[in-house]
Amino acid sequence: MTTIEILRAARAAWPALQNADTDRKNAALNAMADALLENAGDILAANLLDMTAARGHISEVMLDRLRLTEDRIKAMADGIREVAALPDPVGAVISRVERPNGLVIERTRVAMGVIAIIYESRPNVTSDAAALALKAGSACVLRGGKEAFNSADAIVEALQSGLERVGLPAQLVQLVQDTTRQSATDLMTAVGLVDLLIPRGGAGLIKAVTENAKVPCIQTGTGICHVYVDSAADQAMALNIIENAKTSRPSVCNAEEVLLVHRDIAAEFLPKLKKRLVDERRARGLNPVELRLDPEAAAIIPGKAAGEKDFDTEFLDYILAVGVVDSAGEAIAHIAKHSTGHSEAVVSRDPAVLDAFSRGVDSAAVYLNCSTRFTDGGEFGLGCEMGISTQKLHARGPMGLEELTTYKYIVRGDGQVR
Amino acid sequence: MTTIEILRAARAAWPALQNADTDRKNAALNAMADALLENAGDILAANLLDMTAARGHISEVMLDRLRLTEDRIKAMADGIREVAALPDPVGAVISRVERPNGLVIERTRVAMGVIAIIYESRPNVTSDAAALALKAGSACVLRGGKEAFNSADAIVEALQSGLERVGLPAQLVQLVQDTTRQSATDLMTAVGLVDLLIPRGGAGLIKAVTENAKVPCIQTGTGICHVYVDSAADQAMALNIIENAKTSRPSVCNAEEVLLVHRDIAAEFLPKLKKRLVDERRARGLNPVELRLDPEAAAIIPGKAAGEKDFDTEFLDYILAVGVVDSAGEAIAHIAKHSTGHSEAVVSRDPAVLDAFSRGVDSAAVYLNCSTRFTDGGEFGLGCEMGISTQKLHARGPMGLEELTTYKYIVRGDGQVR
Numbered sequence: 001m002t003t004i005e006i007l008r009a010a011r012a013a014w015p016a017l018q019n020a021d022t023d024r025k026n027a028a029l030n031a032m033a034d035a036l037l038e039n040a041g042d043i044l045a046a047n048l049l050d051m052t053a054a055r056g057h058i059s060e061v062m063l064d065r066l067r068l069t070e071d072r073i074k075a076m077a078d079g080i081r082e083v084a085a086l087p088d089p090v091g092a093v094i095s096r097v098e099r100p101n102g103l104v105i106e107r108t109r110v111a112m113g114v115i116a117i118i119y120e121s122r123p124n125v126t127s128d129a130a131a132l133a134l135k136a137g138s139a140c141v142l143r144g145g146k147e148a149f150n151s152a153d154a155i156v157e158a159l160q161s162g163l164e165r166v167g168l169p170a171q172l173v174q175l176v177q178d179t180t181r182q183s184a185t186d187l188m189t190a191v192g193l194v195d196l197l198i199p200r201g202g203a204g205l206i207k208a209v210t211e212n213a214k215v216p217c218i219q220t221g222t223g224i225c226h227v228y229v230d231s232a233a234d235q236a237m238a239l240n241i242i243e244n245a246k247t248s249r250p251s252v253c254n255a256e257e258v259l260l261v262h263r264d265i266a267a268e269f270l271p272k273l274k275k276r277l278v279d280e281r282r283a284r285g286l287n288p289v290e291l292r293l294d295p296e297a298a299a300i301i302p303g304k305a306a307g308e309k310d311f312d313t314e315f316l317d318y319i320l321a322v323g324v325v326d327s328a329g330e331a332i333a334h335i336a337k338h339s340t341g342h343s344e345a346v347v348s349r350d351p352a353v354l355d356a357f358s359r360g361v362d363s364a365a366v367y368l369n370c371s372t373r374f375t376d377g378g379e380f381g382l383g384c385e386m387g388i389s390t391q392k393l394h395a396r397g398p399m400g401l402e403e404l405t406t407y408k409y410i411v412r413g414d415g416q417v418r
Numbered sequence: 419m420t421t422i423e424i425l426r427a428a429r430a431a432w433p434a435l436q437n438a439d440t441d442r443k444n445a446a447l448n449a450m451a452d453a454l455l456e457n458a459g460d461i462l463a464a465n466l467l468d469m470t471a472a473r474g475h476i477s478e479v480m481l482d483r484l485r486l487t488e489d490r491i492k493a494m495a496d497g498i499r500e501v502a503a504l505p506d507p508v509g510a511v512i513s514r515v516e517r518p519n520g521l522v523i524e525r526t527r528v529a530m531g532v533i534a535i536i537y538e539s540r541p542n543v544t545s546d547a548a549a550l551a552l553k554a555g556s557a558c559v560l561r562g563g564k565e566a567f568n569s570a571d572a573i574v575e576a577l578q579s580g581l582e583r584v585g586l587p588a589q590l591v592q593l594v595q596d597t598t599r600q601s602a603t604d605l606m607t608a609v610g611l612v613d614l615l616i617p618r619g620g621a622g623l624i625k626a627v628t629e630n631a632k633v634p635c636i637q638t639g640t641g642i643c644h645v646y647v648d649s650a651a652d653q654a655m656a657l658n659i660i661e662n663a664k665t666s667r668p669s670v671c672n673a674e675e676v677l678l679v680h681r682d683i684a685a686e687f688l689p690k691l692k693k694r695l696v697d698e699r700r701a702r703g704l705n706p707v708e709l710r711l712d713p714e715a716a717a718i719i720p721g722k723a724a725g726e727k728d729f730d731t732e733f734l735d736y737i738l739a740v741g742v743v744d745s746a747g748e749a750i751a752h753i754a755k756h757s758t759g760h761s762e763a764v765v766s767r768d769p770a771v772l773d774a775f776s777r778g779v780d781s782a783a784v785y786l787n788c789s790t791r792f793t794d795g796g797e798f799g800l801g802c803e804m805g806i807s808t809q810k811l812h813a814r815g816p817m818g819l820e821e822l823t824t825y826k827y828i829v830r831g832d833g834q835v836r
Contacts, residue, residue, distance in 0.1 A: 360436065362436075362531065365826065
């Protein structure tokens with residue numbers, strides 16, 4: 001089927017899900033989890049095809065992301081069951097008002113309709129995304145990476161057999177068959193067929209979506225995250241937070257990329273920073289952090305001089321740009337200019353600085369005396385996550401089930417006219 | 419200034435508003451209202467220029483929309499004061515969670531930043547939109563219709579003098595100076611400078627935005643609204659609702675355009691309909707409604723045969739497309755195919771039909787036994803309205819102050835790392 005035919009089939013299938021109650025949706029999810037396990041052999045065989053084709057063409061890290069095992073399939077099935085156990089967001093009355101004319105107006109949470117998701121090579125995203133969309137009441141159309149196509153196709157086939165087992169249409173979860181760029185463009189421009197498009201991927205995908213999308217989108221992912229160490233900081237705490245934010249998992253979007261230090265403590269703090277991130281890590285056999293320093297920082301500690309782009313780069317690596325600022329206000333202004341609006345942290349004991357930072361920094365998550373690494377659906381207590389939104393419209397920060405829904409007004413009357 | 423320069427100035431001015439508390443924002447709004455009255459002479463003189471230039475080129479109805487009077491300026495000032503009296507949406511904690519690790523995570527309502535609004539000829543929209551954006555904590559950039567430019571410019575100048583009187587930057591409310599199509603395109607594509615674009619206008623503007631916009635948008639306006647009269651309807655109630663929805667103000671987006679009647683009552687109900695909307699209205703000296711009938715309806719009552727497009731047209735006139743359906747399910751399916759997702763009503767005494775309709779109709783507002791005409795911020799108790807959203811992302815239905823804001827997560831810790 002073409003991508004447009006797949007979208008039309010999803011839309012045609014949706015009313016069956018719209019009319020399914022929570023028990024039925026959960027039964028479907030559990031049947032999908034069962035089917036994954038039962039079809040593990042086929043899925044592993046398909047994954048072997050992908051692995052064989054990819055070997056030599058992609059890095060070992062990417063190859064490991066692509067690899068499936070019995071255990072990983074079991075983890076995928078467990079993930080689906082966890083989604084089944086989450087509260088159903090659909091049907092909740094968000095607000096209710098009774099008007100003087102007797103009308104009762106309920107703002108009610110409802111499903112989006114058809115959610116399309118563009119993602120990359122990890123096959124487990126296929127089942128995670130399908131489970132979240134389904135629980136949120138929407139049909140989902142998945143467009144995975146080319147190198148994981150056979151794996152994703154086998155996973156979707158298993159999920160579809162689970163849906164059919166409880167009498168729901170298989171078309172509620174579909175994989176786009178076209179793995180060329182054209183299918184991504186088709187999804188971005190299918191006005192009226194896609195209610196929500198979620199691109200999950202790197203800066204290139206996000207840029208393509210910004211340029212081309214005509215359907216409603218939630219942008220996810222890119223994070224140029226800042227930590228600002230104020231003159232009134234607990235410096236030991238600051239060092240812990242910086243090392244954690246930078247090194248606990250450098251490849252993720254909530255990792256720190258830029259450190260800003262108040263001028264009044266720079267001469268004292270920067271040598272401690274170098275010792276902690278470079279010398280001590282090297283001595284402990286850990287990856288040392290490459291510091292890229294602005295001129296003021298470079299006058300205090302040794303390190304590479306920061307280039308023009310270093311304060312605007314998502315390194316996703318053991319690299320940290322370091323700048324000196326003369327106030328919290330300058331830190332806030334720097335962040336306004338260079339941040340992607342993901343996550344920023346301040347370390348300070350001064351309530352006025354904490355207040356100014358939390359008010360003035362316009363990002364999805366603002367951290368006062370803690371690490372940027374907490375921007376995550378699980379850490380926020382959402383129980384799941386479809387991605388981290390860096391836009392302001394509809395959803396911001398970690399997206400759980402509620403963020404995958406919309407609402408409508410249901411108005412009950414007895415003949416009222418205006 | 420060019421449109422881009424205006425946007426940059428708005429963004430530069432925004433932090434002053436972001437740091438303003440409720441009292442200060444309200445003081446600004448009241449000063450803006452005062453300034454409108456004090457500058458009424460200049461505004462009326464500017465309006466006279468617009469009226470003189472427009473006379474003969476636009477209809478009398480449009481000319482009346484463009485006209486300002488002392489009373490209308492007073493109404494605009496009163497409108498601003500009403501916005502000042504509304505609760506401040508900014509700063510509210512939407513949800514709060516304390517995590518096992520001691521982090522306190524607050525989802526907090528915050529301002530968008532820069533809101534751009536494209537609208538048409540009514541000068542009062544200038545002050546209404548500016549007041550709502552400002553109260554919601556955002557700078558606003560207004561792009562009005564060419565024929566109202568002098569009026570809007572004089573209004574904005576007055577509003578700016580009000581802002582300056584309380585020490586806020588005039589650039590928080592600005593009017594785009596370029597009245598060609600280019601400025602609308604500039605606003606639609608100013609990625610990073612516009613946090614939210616609200617197009618208020620007809621189908622042409624909405625289409626242009628869908629095709630060209632690269633900034634976050636909320637689409638407003640077009641309404642092909644349906645009323646479905648079920649076999650279990652109170653027919654007298656149905657006639658009241660239909661006449662109200664169709665004729666109380668045919669030019670607005672929440673007016674009914676399509677009537678669907680259940681086959682079992684069509685032979686009884688349609689003659690009553692014709693009597694009520696055509697014969698009785700004519701006898702009362704009111705505009706009769708032109709009925710455009712599908713073949714089944716045409717076999718029962720006289721009227722014009724519906725053409726191919728009549729079930730997909732926002733008439734905004736005394737015209738009603740009438741079709742016969744064989745079930746509530748068929749009505750829901752017809753609406754799914756032809757509606758713009760604005761407002762739809764069902765008239766029935768059957769709880770199962772009401773439930774199926776409210777669940778199955780995927781529109782911003784679903785009315786059970788009442789008129790579609792209630793889709794309005796005031797009628798919904800929001801106290802104001804920036805427009806009616808017909809999209810599913812972020813805001814749906816009437817948009818009040820909350821819908822003009824976003825949220826961010828403020829996370830308080832004491833050194834937590836992950």
